[in-house]
Amino acid sequence: MQKTVAVLGGGIGGLSACFHLSKSHQVSKIVLLERAGRFGGWLSSTRREDGAVFEHGPRGIRPAGAVGRNTLNMVEELGLESEVLPVTYDHVASKNRYLYVGGQLHKMPSGLGGVVRTVPPFSRPLVQSVLKEILISRGKEEDESVHSFVSRRLGTELADIAIDSLCRGVFAGDCRKLSVRSCLPPLYNAEKARGSIVLGMLLGSGPEPDVPPSTLAKRAAQENWAQWSLKRGLQNLPEALEERMRNGGRVEVHKDTPVMGLSTNGTGWEVRQLETWGLGHMYVYSLASALPSAAQPLSQQLLEIATVTVAVVNLEYEGSVLPVTGFGHLVPSSEDRGLLGVVYDSVPFPQHNRTGGHTTRLTVMMGGAWFQEVFGNPEKVTEQLLLDRATQAVTSHLGVTTPPIWSIVALLKDCIPQYYLGHWKRLENMRQYIRDHNLPLSLAGSSYDGVSVNDVIFSGRMAAEGLVGKV
Numbered sequence: 001m002q003k004t005v006a007v008l009g010g011g012i013g014g015l016s017a018c019f020h021l022s023k024s025h026q027v028s029k030i031v032l033l034e035r036a037g038r039f040g041g042w043l044s045s046t047r048r049e050d051g052a053v054f055e056h057g058p059r060g061i062r063p064a065g066a067v068g069r070n071t072l073n074m075v076e077e078l079g080l081e082s083e084v085l086p087v088t089y090d091h092v093a094s095k096n097r098y099l100y101v102g103g104q105l106h107k108m109p110s111g112l113g114g115v116v117r118t119v120p121p122f123s124r125p126l127v128q129s130v131l132k133e134i135l136i137s138r139g140k141e142e143d144e145s146v147h148s149f150v151s152r153r154l155g156t157e158l159a160d161i162a163i164d165s166l167c168r169g170v171f172a173g174d175c176r177k178l179s180v181r182s183c184l185p186p187l188y189n190a191e192k193a194r195g196s197i198v199l200g201m202l203l204g205s206g207p208e209p210d211v212p213p214s215t216l217a218k219r220a221a222q223e224n225w226a227q228w229s230l231k232r233g234l235q236n237l238p239e240a241l242e243e244r245m246r247n248g249g250r251v252e253v254h255k256d257t258p259v260m261g262l263s264t265n266g267t268g269w270e271v272r273q274l275e276t277w278g279l280g281h282m283y284v285y286s287l288a289s290a291l292p293s294a295a296q297p298l299s300q301q302l303l304e305i306a307t308v309t310v311a312v313v314n315l316e317y318e319g320s321v322l323p324v325t326g327f328g329h330l331v332p333s334s335e336d337r338g339l340l341g342v343v344y345d346s347v348p349f350p351q352h353n354r355t356g357g358h359t360t361r362l363t364v365m366m367g368g369a370w371f372q373e374v375f376g377n378p379e380k381v382t383e384q385l386l387l388d389r390a391t392q393a394v395t396s397h398l399g400v401t402t403p404p405i406w407s408i409v410a411l412l413k414d415c416i417p418q419y420y421l422g423h424w425k426r427l428e429n430m431r432q433y434i435r436d437h438n439l440p441l442s443l444a445g446s447s448y449d450g451v452s453v454n455d456v457i458f459s460g461r462m463a464a465e466g467l468v469g470k471v
């Protein structure tokens with residue numbers, strides 16, 4: 001029997017679910033319901049008339065691994081190959097990343113020299129921690145905070161500085177609360193499989209999903225890409241998906257259509273919005289408040305997945321203003337709780353600078369798990385305060401004294417889910433509840449199995465295949 005499927009939320013996860021569902025003949029109709037006036041969720045790019053592109057959300061996607069290949073395969077199917085801007089591993093943006101510690105920028109150790117020598121801000125060579133790590137016995141806990149795991153295996157200095165910064169630079173989160181099992185599964189699995197992170201990295205620690213590479217994914221591997229973007233900004237990806245859905249026939253796409261509530265009718269769902277739809281199976285992004293009261297245990301678990309708010313300030317400067325070159329710098333929470341890091345966007349993607357002039361584009365990211373403590377209520381914070389804080393950071397961290405020639409402030413409320421300790425168990429319970437109650441519902445998106453664009457696209461595919469089989 002053919003199914004009608006509703007996809008709730010047109011972020012990259014919902015669009016990916018639609019894309020894969022639309023390939024199956026088991027589905028007669030797909031209805032995509034998006035609250036906002038555009039699709040793409042956090043993939044949002046400002047394109048200026050002079051050719052400059054500024055990213056407010058993600059700015060680079062990694063091609064590595066099965067999930068990286070899966071995204072590139074989709075990019076190729078959408079015909080976007082000629083739009084891709086690759087950055088290879090030997091590019092300076094891949095080699096140089098900095099930490100801002102003790103009021104100074106420090107290049108993160110890389111290469112053999114960086115591992116065997118003492119490189120500030122660390123007090124001893126990384127190789128010492130790495131060699132000792134092999135001898136440390138396995139942890140016995142089912143889950144552990146990222147900070148506790150890394151302190152135990154590699155020492156507190158690496159946890160306090162490097163891992164604290166890494167968690168801010170990926171989750172905008174606090175490594176003392178984030179779960180190693182859910183946030184850094186390769187490290188957790190390496191310890192479980194090999195008794196050591198180092199041995200796990202060297203010998204492998206488990207199989208990957210089978211995703212055969214497209215021509216584009218093969219090119220990425222041959223040319224050694226570290227990350228990629230799109231000429232018109234990453235927003236071009238949801239735009240291409242939307243276009244494909246609109247031209248595909250079986251997908252109805254609706255913007256400005258917030259879902260207000262759901263109720264079950266035995267075999268499927270009734271979706272409450274401005275008009276009412278009767279629909280079959282449903283993929284949902286933000287579900288807790290929409291579910292019927294009978295599904296309260298599920299709503300409760302969904303509500304327990306916390307999120308953080310990030311202020312993103314894009315700045316443009318005349319000329320070349322950076323004292324160093326690289327991807328950007330991160331700031332550990334011990335240095336400045338509210339200032340997460342600065343991306344030097346012009347270095348990896350100079351193609352996004354305005355045409356015919358020489359400029360530097362930077363993005364300052366602030367808040368995250370520390371937003372409320374540092375800036376107060378996100379509803380009340382002013383754009384001017386965020387802009388001032390961002391330009392001050394550029395002055396004190398990078399010595400840039402000229403004012404920016406252009407800026408834009410975006411407050412991204414609840415934009416990154418936080419996988420706290422026990423996240424894996426919560427996911428297991430939720431999926432068990434859905435099975436036990438035969439709910440025609442699948443979960444996809446950044447709240448569950450990974451926050452990167454690749455993870456979210458893959459989760460949309462898995463949700464689709466869970467319903468209709470491999471597509």
Ligand SMILES: Cc1cc2nc3c(=O)[nH]c(=O)nc-3n(C[C@H](O)[C@H](O)[C@H](O)COP(=O)(O)OP(=O)(O)OC[C@H]3O[C@@H](n4cnc5c(N)ncnc54)[C@H](O)[C@@H]3O)c2cc1C
Pocket residue numbers: 008009010011012013014033034035036039040041042043056057058059060061062257258259260285286310312412415416444445446447451452453454456
């Ligand atoms: C500042 C920032 C930088 C990032 N940088 C990177 C990076 O460099 N690389 C990388 O790989 N990842 C990055 N990410 C992560 C990645 O962008 C996100 O995890 C991903 O875009 C989330 O996609 P999603 O579809 O799960 O959710 P969302 O983008 O949140 O989409 C959900 C959609 O559902 C809609 N919706 C919500 N409620 C309703 C409702 N009731 N009815 C109808 N519609 C509804 C929303 O309007 C939204 O469009 C970054 C994220 C942020 C915030």
Ligand SMILES: C=Cc1c2[nH]c(c1C)Cc1[nH]c(c(CCC(=O)O)c1C)Cc1[nH]c(c(C)c1CCC(=O)O)Cc1[nH]c(c(C)c1C=C)C2
Pocket residue numbers: 062097098166168169170171172310327328329330340341342343365451452453
């Ligand atoms: C300072 C805040 C943030 C910066 N980027 C993000 C935040 C919260 C969000 C983010 N960045 C990355 C991802 C995807 C992770 C993935 O698995 O692909 C997300 C959600 C990529 C990333 N950025 C940094 C690292 C170490 C990673 C992981 C992948 C990789 O190694 O490329 C570092 C980093 N992020 C930011 C800065 C300033 C920075 C460091 C120099 C901004």
